[in-house]
Amino acid sequence: MIAFLNLFCMIALSIYLVLMGNSFFAVLPILIVWIVILAAVWGGRYYRFRKRTIQISQKLDQLDQKYLIYETLERPQNAEEKLCRDILHTASKSMLEHVNCLKNTQRQYKEYIEEWIHEIKTPITAINLILRNHPGGENKRIQKELSHIDYLVEQALYYARSENVEKDYFVKEFPLFDALTPALMSNRTWLLEEKISLKVEETADTVCTDEKWLTYIVNQILSNSIKYHRSEGAWIKISARREKNGVFLVIEDNGRGIAPEDLPRIFDKGFTGGIRDNRKSTGMGLYLCRKLCMKLGLDIQAESVFHEGTKMTIGFPTGTYNHPDRRD
Amino acid sequence: MLLIIEDNPNIRQELSDYLEANGHPSVCPDHFSCSQEELTAEIRALLEAAPVDLILLDIGLEACDGLKLCREIRSVSSVPVIFLTGRVSEEDELTGILMGGDDFIRKPCSLPVLLARINRILVRKNQAPSESIHAFGVSLNVLMGQISYQEKTMELSKNEVKILYYLFLNKGHVVTKDSLIEYLWENKFYVDENILNVNLSRLRRRLRELGLENFIKTIPKKGVMVQEDKQ
Numbered sequence: 001m002i003a004f005l006n007l008f009c010m011i012a013l014s015i016y017l018v019l020m021g022n023s024f025f026a027v028l029p030i031l032i033v034w035i036v037i038l039a040a041v042w043g044g045r046y047y048r049f050r051k052r053t054i055q056i057s058q059k060l061d062q063l064d065q066k067y068l069i070y071e072t073l074e075r076p077q078n079a080e081e082k083l084c085r086d087i088l089h090t091a092s093k094s095m096l097e098h099v100n101c102l103k104n105t106q107r108q109y110k111e112y113i114e115e116w117i118h119e120i121k122t123p124i125t126a127i128n129l130i131l132r133n134h135p136g137g138e139n140k141r142i143q144k145e146l147s148h149i150d151y152l153v154e155q156a157l158y159y160a161r162s163e164n165v166e167k168d169y170f171v172k173e174f175p176l177f178d179a180l181t182p183a184l185m186s187n188r189t190w191l192l193e194e195k196i197s198l199k200v201e202e203t204a205d206t207v208c209t210d211e212k213w214l215t216y217i218v219n220q221i222l223s224n225s226i227k228y229h230r231s232e233g234a235w236i237k238i239s240a241r242r243e244k245n246g247v248f249l250v251i252e253d254n255g256r257g258i259a260p261e262d263l264p265r266i267f268d269k270g271f272t273g274g275i276r277d278n279r280k281s282t283g284m285g286l287y288l289c290r291k292l293c294m295k296l297g298l299d300i301q302a303e304s305v306f307h308e309g310t311k312m313t314i315g316f317p318t319g320t321y322n323h324p325d326r327r328d
Numbered sequence: 329m330l331l332i333i334e335d336n337p338n339i340r341q342e343l344s345d346y347l348e349a350n351g352h353p354s355v356c357p358d359h360f361s362c363s364q365e366e367l368t369a370e371i372r373a374l375l376e377a378a379p380v381d382l383i384l385l386d387i388g389l390e391a392c393d394g395l396k397l398c399r400e401i402r403s404v405s406s407v408p409v410i411f412l413t414g415r416v417s418e419e420d421e422l423t424g425i426l427m428g429g430d431d432f433i434r435k436p437c438s439l440p441v442l443l444a445r446i447n448r449i450l451v452r453k454n455q456a457p458s459e460s461i462h463a464f465g466v467s468l469n470v471l472m473g474q475i476s477y478q479e480k481t482m483e484l485s486k487n488e489v490k491i492l493y494y495l496f497l498n499k500g501h502v503v504t505k506d507s508l509i510e511y512l513w514e515n516k517f518y519v520d521e522n523i524l525n526v527n528l529s530r531l532r533r534r535l536r537e538l539g540l541e542n543f544i545k546t547i548p549k550k551g552v553m554v555q556e557d558k559q
Contacts, residue, residue: 117414118388121435122336125436129342129439130338130342133345170418181514188513195520197520
């Protein structure tokens, strides 16, 4: 637009000057000077503009949270920049408010879930105690269903917490097999009833991690092993071995196993597999296991021979990283 | 005498019935809609009125806080306190212990385990510090894994000690096989009923070498118990 205006003025001035009796060669220097000045002004403006855009995009690259770019911008140099800046400010402010609002809702929801889970434990405990104190015909069956309720409630609790493990965990050094006892205890009635023989080869290895989270992970793996046990001569074997780079907890069973095509997907959220009787499966158990393992810095691997058994290995790296006393 | 401070009436009732049946009568305050001060005053009055051996304390009481209550109790008495709670974090457990609690049991709790812990604390409290536990003239040294009777001593295996220890803690009461199995699982001895029976008969055979003919008695359809060995 400005280029056209300049061009129009140049032509109009030249025609006027020529009509006034000046020769064309007298007008030419005026036009040349005009063009040179115009080019210099535009060149300078382009140079400054380019410098500024490069600067801004570099800042943008360096930022972790891109939406904070507004805070790093320099003072606007003209009305246009000021307008852009104001728009950016309003937009990011409203976005932040929105995000905060959602974060708040989510936090409240999480707190509510945790509180609810603590509350629900009371009636579960009451029912459990009543069943224990008044043995009768259907008690065993009710108790079994009750322990399933308890298992699902725990799952909800750990899912609610899994988002920010780092806030909830409590790393200490403890004998590895101590974390197994509560997990075995909560599956005790089930194991005894299904007549699954349990081989626990206890070792004195200690690991550094959060005991409760580990118990939860083991509980998930065990309950899968029990759920998919074979009908005759089922066993579950728990052992540990120490290697140069860590301690490995191995939980093996001779259950149904996992189909080779399913094996890479068992840790995916919501994956329930092909052949399994999925009525009770939520596809959450192993997903949570791997998520928690990742957050705790543990390694989890599954091996399986279809129709013959499954072997889950949890690796605890030996190092100083997770050790509360040896960390630098 | 135990003091059970638990606001859920069903849990309170069942705990007190179960513990009563296993030789621990209890008193239970039954209204919790009062303020912290009133509850504290009530508990203090109870502690003064009757000789309380141990307190079972729920952390989440209606309008009151069990942890604070424990601290209040500690300021007047050194009676052992076991926390019962639905909360699971290590932090809560630590706070509980710091407030002067002696043990921390998570809901839903296993009754035999609760009973064993109560007995263990009571035994420790009532006895001069030693590693031995006694019943009817027989003494079991848990650390050394030895049993002695009338000047004779015999070594026992780790698992045999675990079985006997639970029977000793419940001396004079019938222990059901179920609760014995539950206790053993808690202590890393993962038995089923068959293996338990094999262990029990081997244990009986070994006790016979000591001259104890009928120390572990089977009560049909109920369970087992240790009793005075009548020859």
